[in-house]
Structures are given as structure tokens and as C-alpha cells.
Amino acid sequence: MLYAVAAINLQNQTHMIFSEAAERNKQPILNILRPLLANHKAVLEVGSGTGQHAVFFAPALPHLVWHPTELPDKLAMLTSMCRSYPSANLAPPLPFDIDDDHWPAIQADAVFTANTLHIIHWPQVCRLFSRAGALLPQQGIFCTYGPFNRNGRYTSASNAQFDEWLKNRDPESGIRDMNDLRQLAEECAITSVHDFAMPANNRLLVWRKN
Numbered sequence: 001m002l003y004a005v006a007a008i009n010l011q012n013q014t015h016m017i018f019s020e021a022a023e024r025n026k027q028p029i030l031n032i033l034r035p036l037l038a039n040h041k042a043v044l045e046v047g048s049g050t051g052q053h054a055v056f057f058a059p060a061l062p063h064l065v066w067h068p069t070e071l072p073d074k075l076a077m078l079t080s081m082c083r084s085y086p087s088a089n090l091a092p093p094l095p096f097d098i099d100d101d102h103w104p105a106i107q108a109d110a111v112f113t114a115n116t117l118h119i120i121h122w123p124q125v126c127r128l129f130s131r132a133g134a135l136l137p138q139q140g141i142f143c144t145y146g147p148f149n150r151n152g153r154y155t156s157a158s159n160a161q162f163d164e165w166l167k168n169r170d171p172e173s174g175i176r177d178m179n180d181l182r183q184l185a186e187e188c189a190i191t192s193v194h195d196f197a198m199p200a201n202n203r204l205l206v207w208r209k210n
């Protein structure tokens with residue numbers, strides 16, 4: 001994970017990791033999410049990481065409840081961040097692994113995940129789409145942010161370098177192709193409805209339950 005600076009929460013001595021990328025991309029993502037989620041009530045975030053997105057989005061979207069989640073061994077860091085920046089509509093973070101048999105018992109009408117699809121393995125991507133398709137109610141949306149390939153090609157030299165770095169670290173990780181995701185989504189009863197170009201050669205892909 002590309003986290004730059006480790007900060008120390010002096011109050012509880014928990015080491016919090018800080019993502020410079022999340023700091024840069026949180027406002028552009030919020031600009032898209034605000035109108036998209038205007039009529040939604042509860043968002044399940046998968047792979048919340050440091051929680052920088054959760055603590056920024058929740059107070060900016062006060063009409064809904066934001067539910068951050070993380071792998072059990074990273075939950076303490078996320079919880080520490082959420083406690084440091086509390087919000088009435090920011091739910092306590094929950095442990096969640098995409099490989100879990102059961103999803104958190106949350107009645108979410110939206111699922112959000114940032115920078116996870118290139119980290120997890122393809123079978124986990126399939127599982128995530130399948131579960132999102134099953135969990136969401138009709139018209140529920142699934143928002144996926146990160147770098148993506150188009151028609152089997154990188155969209156920038158920096159994404160190509162990043163993919164090489166990812167695969168050296170974990171051969172089963174890597175930037176996913178939008179065509180593969182669209183095909184997968186169709187199998188999971190969700191459809192591509194938006195493809196937003198974002199700064200730094202990222203995209204925000206939005207899927208809707210059919």
C-alpha cells in the first residue's frame with residue numbers, strides 16, 4: 001500500500017498511517033459522490049484503509065450513514081482515525097474481509113470502494129461484484145474508484161509503471177480492465193452507468209443494480 005507518512009496519535013498511542021493519495025483525491029471523489037448519493041441512505045465502504053475518505057465524506061453527506069470496513073488486522077488504525085474525527089453519521093468501523101462468508105449486516109443502498117480492485121485478486125474482485133449485486137436493492141449503486149485499463153491497454157505510462165510495481169509485489173494483483181469488469185458486472189445483475197475521468201489517470205466507475 002502506498003502510504004507516505006506515519007503519524008502518531010499521541011492520545012492512544014496508536015500508529016496511524018496517512019495516505020497522501022487519499023488526501024489529494026478525496027475532494028474530487030466527493031464532488032462526484034455528492035449528487036450520485038443524494039437519495040441514498042447508507043453506504044458500505046469496503047477496504048477503508050486509513051479512514052481518510054470515511055471521515056471526509058461522512059460529514060459532507062449528512063443525509064446518509066457511512067459504514068467503513070477493513071480487514072480485522074487493520075481495523076484498529078481505521079477505528080482510531082474515525083474516533084479522532086467523529087461525525088454523527090459515521091458508523092463505527094466493522095471488520096470485513098471480502099473472503100468472509102457473511103457481509104456486515106447493514107442495509108446499504110450503496111457500496112463504495114477505492115483503490116482496492118488492483119490490490120485484491122481476481123476471484124476476490126468477482127466475489128465483491130457478486131456480493132454487491134446480491135446485497136444492493138434495486139437501483140442501489142456500487143462505486144469503484146482507482147486506475148483502470150481500457151480495451152486491454154494502460155491509460156497512462158504512470159499506470160503501466162504502477163501495474164508493474166503491483167505485479168512484482170503480488171503477481172495476482174494488478175490494474176483491472178474495464179471490459180472485464182463490465183462483463184463481470186453483467187453476470188452479477190449490475191450495469192455500468194457512469195465512467196468519470198478523475199485526476200491522476202484514475203476513474204470512478206459507477207454500477208447500478210438492475
Ligand SMILES: C[S@@+](CC[C@H](N)C(=O)[O-])C[C@H]1O[C@@H](n2cnc3c(N)ncnc32)[C@H](O)[C@@H]1O
Nearest residue numbers: 022047048049071096097098099114115116119
Ligand atoms: C490501497 S488500499 C486503499 C485504501 C483506501 N480505500 C484508500 O483509497 O486510500 C487497499 C485496501 O484494501 C484492503 N483489502 C485488501 N484485501 C482485502 C480483502 N480481502 N477484504 C477487504 N479489504 C481488503 C486493504 O486492507 C487496504 O486497506
